Amino acid sequence: MTQQSATASSRRTRLPRAPTVRAGAILAVALALGAVPTGCERESKVTKYRPFFTGVAGAQTQTGPIGAARDDIKPFDAVTDGKIVQESPTGEKVLVSRSVSHLMSHIQNTLDDEEDIILIEQVFSDALKEYLKGEGYTPEQYAEYLHECRRDLGLMFARMPFGERSPSAVFQKTAKKQYCLKLTGQAARGVRFTRLWVILEGGQFKLLWIS
Numbered sequence: 599m600t601q602q603s604a605t606a607s608s609r610r611t612r613l614p615r616a617p618t619v620r621a622g623a624i625l626a627v628a629l630a631l632g633a634v635p636t637g638c639e640r641e642s643k644v645t646k647y648r649p650f651f652t653g654v655a656g657a658q659t660q661t662g663p664i665g666a667a668r669d670d671i672k673p674f675d676a677v678t679d680g681k682i683v684q685e686s687p688t689g690e691k692v693l694v695s696r697s698v699s700h701l702m703s704h705i706q707n708t709l710d711d712e713e714d715i716i717l718i719e720q721v722f723s724d725a726l727k728e729y730l731k732g733e734g735y736t737p738e739q740y741a742e743y744l745h746e747c748r749r750d751l752g753l754m755f756a757r758m759p760f761g762e763r764s765p766s767a768v769f770q771k772t773a774k775k776q777y778c779l780k781l782t783g784q785a786a787r788g789v790r791f792t793r794l795w796v797i798l799e800g801g802q803f804k805l806l807w808i809s
Contacts, residue, residue, distance in 0.1 A: 693720045698769070698779055698796055699761030701803040706755065709748055714741045723797045723804030744808070750790040751808065757785040758794075775799075776806065 682700045684692040693716065695701040701721070708717035718727075718737040727737050744751060758779060762769040766785035772778050775798040786792045795806040 691716060695721075695803040696801075697761060698777070698794070698803055699763070701796060701805065702755055702758075702761055702794070705744075705805060706752070709744055709751075714738070717741055717744075721805050723799055723806050725797050725799070726804070726806055747790070753789050754781065754791040754794070754808075757781055757789065 682694045682696075682703065684694060686692050691713075693700075693704045695704060704721050705717070708714070708721055718741055722737055722740070726740070730737060730740055758764040758767040758781060762777075762779055764779075766781060766783065768780050768782050770778050770780065772795075777796050777798075779794040779796070780786075781789070781792040791808055793807075793809045795808065796803045797806045798804075
């Protein structure tokens with residue numbers, strides 16, 4: 599390894615293993631992740647990805663996700679008016695995530711627009727931030743990690759273009775108010791990330807982990 603590549607490698611964000619069960623803690627799902635990938639590098643420009651369906655087994659026959667009746671989800675009303683990006687009376691941006699698809703959109707948009715404060719405050723779950731704190735990491739470090747892995751994240755999202763309704767993914771409830779959207783079959787091949795872990799907090803989907 600050259601000195602330059604060694605220096606670049608040392609700058610890459612390294613994170614702990616995924617959350618595990620702690621008595622009394624809000625996290626109740628153990629993620630099967632041996633180590634967080636470290637081969638991602640932050641990019642200044644992001645490529646737009648097409649939905650992935652070609653060659654995906656079951657793409658023509660599956661009509662929806664498996665399982666997961668979602669609890670504590672508040673429907674859109676006159677206040678939100680069906681829009682997933684609102685503006686508060688003080689002019690601040692407010693994100694609405696009534697579905698995993700909404701959350702996926704917010705993750706990508708806040709990363710692409712460099713809105714890390716909104717990403718941390720409105721997209722990251724309290725459970726994720728609590729876990730990171732317990733492991734000696736900050737939400738800012740995890741945000742940087744997502745920036746570094748933006749291309750890999752985009753590839754996964756492109757293969758589940760309809761979120762929890764994607765025919766190439768399975769949506770499963772893993773614990774109370776916690777879910778995993780997982781790529782299956784050929785859609786799961788050749789990508790670094792295959793799982794999006796989410797949690798319902800205050801009636802909205804928030805990011806729990808990506809693996």
